[in-house]
Amino acid sequence: MGSRTDDPVLLSLRGVTKTYGSGDATVRALDGIDLDVAAGEFVAITGASGSGKSTTMSIFGCLDVPTEGEFRIEGIPVQDLVPDVLSVLRNSRFGFVFQQFNLLARTTALENVALPLVYAGVGKRERLRRAAEALATVGLGGREAARSNELSGGQQQRVAIARAIVNDPEIILADEPTGNLDSKMGKEILQLLTTLNRERGITVLVVTHDTSCAAYARRQVVFRDGRILSDASQEAS
Secondary structure, X not given: OOOOOOOOEEEEEEEEEEEEOOHHHOEEEEEEEEEXXXXXXXXXXXXXXXXXXXXXXXXXOOOOOOOEEEEEEOOEEHHHOOHHHHHHHHHHHEEEEEOOOOOOOOOEHHHHHHHHHHHOOOOHHHHHHHHHHHHHHOOOOOOOOOEHHHOOHHHHHHHHHHHHHOOOOOEEEXXXXXXXXXXXXXXXXHHHHHHHHHHHOOEEEEXXXXXXXXXXXXXXXXEEOOEXXXXXXXXXX
């Protein structure tokens, strides 16, 4: 299946199969997937638990590799890259947002956001400046010194999004980003992701089982039993 825009293909899966276990215990999480995502798209990947959507996200984020088939980023076969290069790729081109926020509990919002820049070798003054800028972008200017237990769930997810964008990534991968939030906070987080997509041109992929969350995307890919059931453009919320 092709991308839904005229922009160049950024992420591409071809004949991708992913299995876990062996023998009678083998689980086929993905079964021959073809899927392209163009630069600048906002795509929701949906489906029931066990449908293959999170496995697809892990492969897109270079956190896992296909058992069979090929994954390319801008035409470059990812399976040909050594682990150190993959690590740099993840840190420089991707931003990750998770359901559980994954913030360091005893660390300030500013320090949490700056963490990817530590791994990138950015000097302290510059990384703190960029972290403060990212917090301001997500509406948390002035809360730099707050620790996780001093923030609401919605604020913690905003910190997580600031951390995801601090390296100025091309792609945000969000796995159930509203799963631990009430509907009001969830709507605010989705509006923020929409703004980052439209105003900054960041490619956004959201894995979700929530139809109201998927409605914010301009394209929805539905998985069932490790295969793509449907792939269609839609009017975003």
